[in-house]
Amino acid sequence: xxxxxxxxxxxxxxxxxxxxxxxxxxxxxxxxxxxxxxxxxxxxxxxxxxxxxxxxxxxxxxxxx
Numbered sequence: 001x002x003x004x005x006x007x008x009x010x011x012x013x014x015x016x017x018x019x020x021x022x023x024x025x026x027x028x029x030x031x032x033x034x035x036x037x038x039x040x041x042x043x044x045x046x047x048x049x050x051x052x053x054x055x056x057x058x059x060x061x062x063x064x065x
Contacts, residue, residue, distance in 0.1 A: 001056045010049035017044050 018041045027033040 001052075003053075006049060006052045006056065010045050010052055013048045014041055014045040 018037065021040070022037065027036055
């Protein structure tokens with residue numbers, strides 16, 4: 001799986017997690033709330049991306065950058 005596919009999949013997974021979390025959250029729709037959601041999304045995306053990349057490498061897939 002190439003890096004762009006991993007990033008695309010990680011973005012979709014992160015989006016689903018953030019949407020699920022925010023639907024049961026009290027984050028306000030203001031600058032502070034937006035910054036919180038952005039940081040939360042970035043952390044989820046990074047973790048999912050690293051996990052997918054490691055999994056892909058462990059499975060012998062070639063990663064193309």
